[in-house]
Amino acid sequence: MKQRQKVAIIGTGMTAFGDLYEYEITDISNLAIFEALRSSKVSRKLIESLYVGNMGSNVFENQENLGNLISTYSGIKSPSFKIQAAEASGAVALRTAYKNILSESKDIVMVLGVEKMTETTKQPELQHALATGLDTMWETKMGATMGALFAIMAKSHMKKYGTTREQIAQVVVKNHNNGAKNPKAQFHNKLTIEKVMNSKPVATPLNLFDACAMSDGAASVILAAEDVAYSYDSDPIFIIDSKQGFAPIALHQRDSLTEFSGTKFAAEKLYKDHSISNKDISFAEVHDIFSISEIIAIESLGLVPVGEGGKATEEGVTSLDGEIPINTSGGLKARGAPLGATGIAQAIEVYEQFKGSAEKRQVKDINYAMSHSMGGSGGTSVVTLYGRGN
Amino acid sequence: MGVAQSWRTQSSRYRLAGSKCNECKNYYFPVTVVCSNCESDNLEVINFKGTGKLVEWTRVDEGASGFDHVVPYYFAIIQLDEGVRLSAQLVSVMDESKITDGMPVRMTFRKLMESTREGIIEYGFKAEPVNPI
Numbered sequence: 001m002k003q004r005q006k007v008a009i010i011g012t013g014m015t016a017f018g019d020l021y022e023y024e025i026t027d028i029s030n031l032a033i034f035e036a037l038r039s040s041k042v043s044r045k046l047i048e049s050l051y052v053g054n055m056g057s058n059v060f061e062n063q064e065n066l067g068n069l070i071s072t073y074s075g076i077k078s079p080s081f082k083i084q085a086a087e088a089s090g091a092v093a094l095r096t097a098y099k100n101i102l103s104e105s106k107d108i109v110m111v112l113g114v115e116k117m118t119e120t121t122k123q124p125e126l127q128h129a130l131a132t133g134l135d136t137m138w139e140t141k142m143g144a145t146m147g148a149l150f151a152i153m154a155k156s157h158m159k160k161y162g163t164t165r166e167q168i169a170q171v172v173v174k175n176h177n178n179g180a181k182n183p184k185a186q187f188h189n190k191l192t193i194e195k196v197m198n199s200k201p202v203a204t205p206l207n208l209f210d211a212c213a214m215s216d217g218a219a220s221v222i223l224a225a226e227d228v229a230y231s232y233d234s235d236p237i238f239i240i241d242s243k244q245g246f247a248p249i250a251l252h253q254r255d256s257l258t259e260f261s262g263t264k265f266a267a268e269k270l271y272k273d274h275s276i277s278n279k280d281i282s283f284a285e286v287h288d289i290f291s292i293s294e295i296i297a298i299e300s301l302g303l304v305p306v307g308e309g310g311k312a313t314e315e316g317v318t319s320l321d322g323e324i325p326i327n328t329s330g331g332l333k334a335r336g337a338p339l340g341a342t343g344i345a346q347a348i349e350v351y352e353q354f355k356g357s358a359e360k361r362q363v364k365d366i367n368y369a370m371s372h373s374m375g376g377s378g379g380t381s382v383v384t385l386y387g388r389g390n
Numbered sequence: 391m392g393v394a395q396s397w398r399t400q401s402s403r404y405r406l407a408g409s410k411c412n413e414c415k416n417y418y419f420p421v422t423v424v425c426s427n428c429e430s431d432n433l434e435v436i437n438f439k440g441t442g443k444l445v446e447w448t449r450v451d452e453g454a455s456g457f458d459h460v461v462p463y464y465f466a467i468i469q470l471d472e473g474v475r476l477s478a479q480l481v482s483v484m485d486e487s488k489i490t491d492g493m494p495v496r497m498t499f500r501k502l503m504e505s506t507r508e509g510i511i512e513y514g515f516k517a518e519p520v521n522p523i
Binding site (some may be wrong): 123125128138139141143144147149155200201250252 | 395399420446447448449450451452453454455456457458463465467468475476477478479491502503509512514516
C-alpha cells in the first residue's frame with residue numbers, strides 16, 4: 001500500500017460565535033457536528049474517532065471527560081477524548097487527528113473544537129481560567145496576566161523595531177473589517193484606531209479592544225484519508241502537513257520577547273519539507289489573541305520580514321485585498337475566540353476560501369494557505385499547511 | 391496554591407533558591423531536580439544574590455485573579471546578575487516616568503496575596519529599584 005501523504009477535509013460545521021447563553025456545551029457541539037455530517041454526507045457510524053479540542057471545560061462548567069460527554073449527546077459512539085493545549089487545543093486536536101490518519105490506522109475521523117466561556121460571568125474567574133495556560137506558579141502568582149505578557153511583547157517590539165501603537169491598533173481595525181463580512185463572526189461592528197487606543201486600559205500599551213472577548217462556539221471538521229476522500233468530494237481540500245513547535249511556557253524563560261520561536265520553528269520546517277516559500281502562501285489565519293500577537297506571528301511565520309509586521313499592517317499588505325491577507329475570517333478578535341474552537345474555525349475559514357464560498361471576504365487565486373494557533377503566551381505553536389490535490 | 395505546594399516552594403519564594411548544574415554549570419530558577427540542558431541530576435541548590443536589572447515591564451490595569459484589589463500594579467521581567475530571568479511585580483515606584491530599561495533592581499520579600507483556596511497567606515519576592523525613583 002502506498003504511504004499516505006495527505007488528509008482531506010470533507011465536511012465542516014460551525015455555530016456562530018458569541019454569547020450563546022441559551023445553549024449547553026453539548027448543544028453547540030451537536031450543532032457543529034451535525035452540520036459537518038450533513039455537509040459531508042458521512043454517516044455517524046463511519047466516524048472512527050472523535051477528537052475534542054477544549055481548553056477550560058473544567059474551570060468554566062466543572063465538566064471533564066468531555067469526549068465521553070459529547071459522544072453521549074451526539075450519538076457518535078467512536079472512541080473519543082479531549083485534547084487540551086490551552087488556546088491551541090483545537091489546532092493540536094486537528095493535528096493529532098491528521099497524524100492518526102497518516103499512520104493508516106483510520107480512514108474517517110471527526111474533530112470538534114468547542115468552548116463555552118459564558119458559563120463564567122465574573123472577571124476574576126475568567127482571568128483565572130485564562131491564566132491556567134501560563135506558568136501558574138512562577139508567572140501568574142507574580143502578577144502576570146495574558147494581557148501583561150502580550151503588553152511586554154508589544155513594548156519590546158515597539159522599542160526594537162519602531163512599531164507604533166497605531167500600527168498595533170490597525171490589526172484590530174482590519175480584523176473587524178473582515179469580521180463584518182463574516183456572518184458567523186461575533187463582532188460585525190467596525191472600529192477605528194482612535195477607538196482601540198481610547199478603550200479601557202488593560203496593560204500598557206494595550207487596551208480592551210486589543211484583546212479578544214469572551215465567546216461561546218463550536219466548530220467541527222470531518223477528515224478523510226486521501227484515497228477515501230475522493231468518494232466524497234471530487235476536488236478535496238487537503239491538509240498537506242501540520243507542525244508543532246515549542247517554546248518555554250513562561251515568557252521570562254524565552255530568549256526573545258519579540259518572536260514566537262515555536263511558530264518560527266514549525267513554519268520553517270513546513271517550508272523546507274515541502275520545498276515552498278512564503279511567496280506560495282496566498283493567505284493565512286493566525287493567532288491574534290491580542291493585536292500584537294498577529295504582528296509577531298506573521299513575522300515568525302516568515303510571511304513578512306522580521307520587524308516589519310506593524311508596517312505591513314499599516315500599509316494594507318495584510319488586508320483582504322493586500323499581498324498576503326491575514327485573518328480573512330476576522331480572526332480571534334472579530335470572528336470570536338471560544339478558546340478550543342478557534343483552531344478548527346481557522347481550518348473552516350481556509351476550507352471555505354478554497355471552495356470559493358467565502359462570499360464578501362473571498363480571496364482570489366489561492367495556491368497554499370496556512371493556519372497558526374498558539375497556547376498560552378506562545379509556548380505551544382501549531383502551523384498547518386493546506387492545498388489542493390496534485 | 392495548595393498546602394504542600396506552598397511548603398515545597400518556600401525556599402524559592404522566600405530565599406530565591408535555585409539550582410546550579412554541576413556538569414554544564416547552567417543556573418535554574420526555581421529549584422529543579424534535573425538539568426534540562428544536559429539531563430544531569432547532579433545539581434546543587436544555591437540562593438541567588440537577588441540583584442539584577444529590569445528587562446521589560448508593564449502597568450497592569452486589569453489584574454490577575456487575586457490581584458484585582460491592588461490594580462494598577464507593575465509587572466516585570468527581571469534578569470538576575472547570575473543570568474537567570476524571572477517574573478515579578480515591580481514595587482516601590484513613586485514616579486512611573488522614571489522607570490528605565492536595564493534599571494538596577496533588587497528582590498525584596500513581600501506578601502503576594504491574601505486568600506487562596508486553602509486559606510494561606512502567601513509570601514514571596516517582588517522587585518524594587520536599587521536607586522529610589
